[in-house]
């Protein structure tokens with residue numbers, strides 16, 4: 001049996017950086033919490049918990065050690081609260097997300113109605129939106145939603161970093177009909193599209209496609225959906241233990257990819273189990 005591992009499988013730059021910063025912080029701080037899980041990998045969150053990192057939903061009280069900010073970033077209000085409480089900060093916000101937050105603040109300061117292309121309930125979007133001027137920000141998920149935008153003299157458009165370029169482009173097109181002046185910053189990070197393209201080409205030429213990553217990870221789930229469109233025999237698994245030997249019957253080639261928040265050791269364990277099963 002042949003196993004083909006996608007080159008782009010696993011951590012993106014921002015998640016790799018955030019994870020390294022979190023583990024480094026455990027060496028330097030006795031009392032550490034992360035505002036929301038640092039990444040969408042239950043296995044990695046557990047490892048960090050074993051090293052003393054508590055996951056909290058709200059900014060901890062003053063004097064409660066250091067706070068890790070995850071790669072998605074947090075809201076301006078939470079950052080201000082952390083500063084007021086004089087907590088130490090390990091800011092692992094991905095630099096690409098930070099840039100989107102800065103553009104949101106800039107566009108609002110320059111008088112633009114801010115249009116953020118993304119999913120309203122996503123923590124990254126909530127963080128970026130909070131840097132815009134309240135009441136002058138719209139989050140739109142698709143061109144149909146953009147059609148509902150009010151007319152405005154100036155519109156500024158940015159995107160959640162994981163958006164598809166085609167959706168962003170289509171929404172910019174709608175905005176051009178809504179305002180005389182449109183300023184656009186392309187804040188899409190290509191880590192997602194590179195991973196999706198590679199998964200697509202792999203899924204089309206294997207007998208079984210495995211997608212490894214947390215069931216709570218949106219980008220992993222999306223990868224599985226994309227692969228399933230091209231390969232009925234696609235399985236989304238979290239760990240090597242989820243692999244069922246029966247899946248390999250009659251399979252000559254297995255494709256393997258993983259979401260941006262899947263640690264490399266989990267991928268390696270899946271490869272090792274596949275090799276063991278293939279050898280029996």
Ligand code: F3S
Pocket residue numbers: 012013014015071072094095096097161162189190191192260
């Ligand atoms: Fe950053 Fe792109 Fe990953 S925005 S967190 S490098 S998907």
